[in-house]
Amino acid sequence: MPSDLPAIQCEQVSFSYGEIPILTNVxxxxxxxxxxxxxxxxxxxxxxxxxxxxxxxxxxxxxxxVLGVSPQRARQKIGYMPQHLQxxxxxxxxxxxxxxxxxxxxxxxxxxxAEDRRIAMQAMVELAVDGLAARPFNSxxxxxxxRILIARALACEPEILLLDEPTANVDPGVELQFFxxxxxxxxxxxxxxxxxxxxxxxxxxxxxxxxxxxxKIHPTSExxxxxxxxxxxGDVRMVxxxxxxxxxxxxxxxxx
Amino acid sequence: MMTYFxxxxxxxxxxxxxxxxxxxxxxxAFGIIGTYVVARRMTYLAGAIAHCVLGGIGAAxxxxxxxxLAWLTPMLGAIVTAIAAAIVIxxxxxxxxxxxxxxxxxxxxxxxxxxxxxxxxxxxxxxxxSYLFGNILMITGRDLLTIGVLDVIVIGxxxxxxxRMIAVCFDEEFARLRGIRTELYTLLLLCLTALTIVLxxxxxxxxxxxxxxxxxxxxxxxxxxxxxxxxxxxxxxxLISVGGGLSLSYGLDLPTGPTIVMLAGFFYLTVIVGKxxxxxxx
Numbered sequence: 236m237p238s239d240l241p242a243i244q245c246e247q248v249s250f251s252y253g254e255i256p257i258l259t260n261v262x263x264x265x266x267x268x269x270x271x272x273x274x275x276x277x278x279x280x281x282x283x284x285x286x287x288x289x290x291x292x293x294x295x296x297x298x299x300x301v302l303g304v305s306p307q308r309a310r311q312k313i314g315y316m317p318q319h320l321q322x323x324x325x326x327x328x329x330x331x332x333x334x335x336x337x338x339x340x341x342x343x344x345x346x347x348x349a350e351d352r353r354i355a356m357q358a359m360v361e362l363a364v365d366g367l368a369a370r371p372f373n374s375x376x377x378x379x380x381x382r383i384l385i386a387r388a389l390a391c392e393p394e395i396l397l398l399d400e401p402t403a404n405v406d407p408g409v410e411l412q413f414f415x416x417x418x419x420x421x422x423x424x425x426x427x428x429x430x431x432x433x434x435x436x437x438x439x440x441x442x443x444x445x446x447x448x449x450x451k452i453h454p455t456s457e458x459x460x461x462x463x464x465x466x467x468x469g470d471v472r473m474v475x476x477x478x479x480x481x482x483x484x485x486x487x488x489x490x491x
Numbered sequence: 492m493m494t495y496f497x498x499x500x501x502x503x504x505x506x507x508x509x510x511x512x513x514x515x516x517x518x519x520a521f522g523i524i525g526t527y528v529v530a531r532r533m534t535y536l537a538g539a540i541a542h543c544v545l546g547g548i549g550a551a552x553x554x555x556x557x558x559x560l561a562w563l564t565p566m567l568g569a570i571v572t573a574i575a576a577a578i579v580i581x582x583x584x585x586x587x588x589x590x591x592x593x594x595x596x597x598x599x600x601x602x603x604x605x606x607x608x609x610x611x612x613x614x615x616x617x618x619x620x621s622y623l624f625g626n627i628l629m630i631t632g633r634d635l636l637t638i639g640v641l642d643v644i645v646i647g648x649x650x651x652x653x654x655r656m657i658a659v660c661f662d663e664e665f666a667r668l669r670g671i672r673t674e675l676y677t678l679l680l681l682c683l684t685a686l687t688i689v690l691x692x693x694x695x696x697x698x699x700x701x702x703x704x705x706x707x708x709x710x711x712x713x714x715x716x717x718x719x720x721x722x723x724x725x726x727x728x729x730l731i732s733v734g735g736g737l738s739l740s741y742g743l744d745l746p747t748g749p750t751i752v753m754l755a756g757f758f759y760l761t762v763i764v765g766k767x768x769x770x771x772x773x
Contacts, residue, residue, distance in 0.1 A: 289668060310668050317664065324532055326661055328714045336658045339667035345655040371716040390671065 238301040242267045242395050243288055244423040245450075250283060261297070262451045267394070270421040271440055273429045275446035279317030281429045282318065284446055284469070288427070289315060302394060314393030317385045318400045318429070324373050327385045328381055331368045334359055337390025350388050358389040362416055377404030382413070396420060398428040414439065495738040507737070509635055510627035510694055511535025512746065514733030516635075517690040517703075518640045522726030523649040524687045525708035526718060527680055531660040536584065536681060538597045538701045540576045541688045543602030545697055549609030556613050565622075566637055569692055573685035576602060581678040598631050625696035625748030627737075634693060641686050649683055656680065657718055694733075695748035703729060706755040710762050728758055 243265040249259045257280045263272055273281045286292040287299055289470065290306030301309035313406045314337070338351040359365040362382045367375065375383065381404050388396060398417075405413050420426060427438070445451040498504045499511065528537050551568025555559045576598065584592045610619050616690050621629060649656075658666040659676045667673045683705075711724035736751030743750075 293662065311670055313668070315665065317662075317669055320662060321664070323532065323661075325712055327717055327721050328657065328661060329717055330716065332657065332717070333661070335654075336661065336665060336669070337657040339655055339666060340671040344651065345653070345671075352767060387665070463620075475692060 236260070240242055240267075242269065242302060243427070245287075246298050248287065248294045250287060250292060250294045250398050255345050256448065258287075258294075258446075258450075259448050263444065263450055263452060265425060265427065267425055268422075270426045270441055272434075272440040272443045274431070274443055277490060279447035281446045282399060284450075285315075285427070286398055287312060288397065291401075302459070306325075309395075311391070312394045314388030314391040314396045314424075316381075316388045316396075316398045316401060318403065320380075326453065328375065330364070330369070330370050330372050330375070331355065332367075333372050333383055333487045334386045334390050337387040340467045355386075355390045356470065358386040359383075361389060361419075362386045363412070376406070378409065380404045381405060391488060393424055398426065400429050400431070402430055402432050439461065495741050496510075498741060502515060502618045506628050506630060507631040507741065508616070509632070510701035511734065511737055512635055512692050513630055513638050514737065515730060516638050517694075518729035518733055519685070520642050520645040520649070520687045520690055520725075521703050521729045522707060522711075523722045524680070524683050524727055525647060525704040526647070526711070526722045527656055527660060527728075528684055528704055529708040529712065530718065530721075533680070533682065534705050535592070535623050536580055536595065537684050537688070537704055539580055539602075540573055540681065540685050541597040541692075541697050541700050542599045544569045544578050544688060544692060545606030545619075545622060546602040546604075546609070547606075547607075548692075549606035549613075553609040553613045556615065561715070563659065566634055566635075566689070566693075569689045570637075570641075570644065570686070572602070573689050574682055575686035579679060580662055581681040585674050587675060621696075622692070623696050625692070625694050625699065627694055627747045630693050638690050641690055643682050645686050645690070648679065652676065662711035682709070695751055699748055699752045701734070702752040706752075706759045707732065710755075710759045710770065713766060715763050730754065732758070 236262060241264045245264070246262050248255070248261045256326065261284070273284065275281050282293065288301060288306055290301075290310060297307055303309075304313060312333055331352075334355040335347050335351060337353060338347055350485070357367060359368060362385055364379065364382050364386060367379060367383070372380070374447065381401060385398065386403060388398070401409070401417065402413070417426070417428070423438055426440070436446075441454065443453045445453065499508055501507075527532060547568035547570075549568075550572070551563045551565045553647075554563050554568075580595055580598060583589075583598070585589050587594055607619060610622075611616050620626075629733045655666070655671050655676060658669070658671060659673050659680075662724075663673050666676075687704070688697075688700050691703055695703060707725040707728035708721060710728055711721045714724055715721035730750050732755040735756045738748060739745065739754065740747040741749035
């Protein structure tokens with residue numbers, strides 16, 4: 236398989252829940268080691284797009300290829316951090332148990348090997364949460380849990396990392412440190428991150444996808460501080476809908 | 492108390508010994524599977540399986556008398572029905588577009604109703620009460636052997652699947668993304684639940700068997716930060732409830748099943764109330 240295959244390729248993808256269209260004719264391609272942020276209003280289809288890429292949902296039309304194959308087949312190479320955990324707060328697990336779940340399913344009977352533990356520990360070191368390994372997961376703060384879930388995604392040894400709102404619960408004090416960590420990851424794996432906080436992610440990604448039923452692509456190199464309110468209100472500050480995009484971008488006339 | 496221990500060794504009181512063995516054998520299975528069920532919040536499904544078992548017991552009794560199928564013991568009927576109910580309930584909850592709780596409620600009631608009809612149509616005096624609420628006088632040596640075999644299967648599979656079961660119970664979506672066949676593990680858990688229920692149907696009956704599932708595990712969850720701790724503690728509480736309940740019921744001449752369940756419930760309520768008071772005092 237040639238190594239220049241795109242990490243994620245969507246062609247004419249449409250998805251609807253019953254009668255309600257969520258995504259219409261979405262096409263884009265993300266190269267390996269590209270870093271992309273998905274922004275857009277709530278209900279605009281960001282999480283749906285992630286679930287399509289993960290193969291948890293199937294598009295009504297169009298094709299999605301991840302690393303050249305179907306999302307289901309590529310799953311093992313994707314690390315996923317969900318926005319919300321369907322999480323029972325009284326579930327008795329340690330932080331290490333949770334991160335090790337990134338290794339679950341990789342071995343025959345489901346026993347974790349010393350190698351699995353080493354990889355899990357390394358993921359925690361990378362996110363600077365290794366000190367929490369023995370703590371009960373439910374004793375952590377929201378921001379700490381967020382990092383543990385990223386560590387869990389990283390423990391999958393992924394080629395692609397999908398992060399759904401990784402900055403949602405991060406305390407302002409550690410935001411900068413968190414940002415450096417994510418930036419470091421983007422050098423190693425393809426990162427696709429959903430975020431409300433564009434000012435935060437625009438420095439670590441090369442392109443911003445505005446998802447609102449359709450996907451509009453904006454290279455961050457052309458971002459200015461101008462406020463775009465037509466789509467996002469005051470939520471997102473740093474994208475300008477530029478009508479002369481680079482080759483990676485597009486003209487809005489194509490889509491609209 | 493002394494009389495209880497001497498009764499245990501009395502050759503004329505062999506049923507008491509059998510009941511104790513059955514309870515002690517079952518406690519680890521209840522501790523392990525009960526922990527999964529409580530953590531996964533599947534108590535309601537376990538309740539439905541337990542009540543369906545009456546249908547199998549009734550059908551077995553009916554067939555024994557009407558068709559002379561002596562090998563079709565109530566225990567066998569219970570095992571087959573419990574597994575069948577577990578699979579049907581599992582598939583319904585995984586696949587059905589119908590409201591899941593309505594379907595499960597229907598299965599729950601139909602299983603019981605079928606059981607009562609079968610028992611009513613079986614000649615000879617059979618008291619449904621002893622199946623509903625348990626009767627230690629009915630435990631035979633063969634039952635004990637069956638319980639032992641089921642116990643080994645349940646504990647073995649329960650512990651072998653430990654890591655994956657936790658992954659599925661904690662975050663099913665993520666587990667699926669890791670290539671774990673989560674639906675298979677859900678069905679496995681329901682089948683293990685079914686077998687565990689059968690272990691104690693004789694002693695505490697199908698109505699109250701669910702208490703042994705949830706109460707020790709729920710009590711244990713207040714003191715555990717890891718799943719295995721919860722299992723261990725739930726097993727211990729199960730052993731104490733069964734052993735203590737049996738001796739209390741013997742000493743005070745009370746029905747055994749309800750006494751065991753009362754003791755398990757007493758521990759649970761004490762812990763909840765104790766924790767509540769502690770929080771209030773702080």
